[in-house]
Amino acid sequence: PGLAKETDLHARLLAVLHAKLEVIEPFHRFSGLLFNTAADPKSPLNPFGEESTEARDAGIALMAQVMEGSDLRIPSDIQERLPELLWLYSMGIVLYWIHDESEGRARTHRLVEHSSDLVVRIIKLLSNPLLRPLRKSALKMLDDLQ
Secondary structure (H helix, E strand, O other): OOOHHHOOOHHHHHHHHHHHHHHHHHHHHHHEEEEEHHHHOOOOOOOHHHHHHHHHHHHHHHHHHHHHHOOOOHEEEEOHHHHHHHHHHHHHHHEEEEEHHHHHHHHHHHHHHHHHHHHHHHHHHHHHHHHHHHHHHHHHHHHHHH
């Protein structure tokens, strides 16, 4: 629902991240156990493994929706890669959430507030034509790592 109302990239990203945290909150008690299994590169629950392709692709597609409904103009060379990078960012948030013992995961929600603003500022900064060589280098590095 947050995506239907907003065109601001930061607001859209916040809506999705907070919704994700809301959905997974009831499972916090078991998240550490699940993480132990999912962290194993050979586990079918590993989010980077072949068995998780469908779930990973759905997460990346959601981040593509976050971007596509935004009024922010994003250069085509990074627009293609941003959904995956935003999904990786969201996975980092989940990892932090797993270890967050604060009341109502308040620390994780603060992390989302601060880091999402930073992520959007970086995207805007990378949209500057003068930083095209930096974008190309970063994209080459990502290609090499895949």
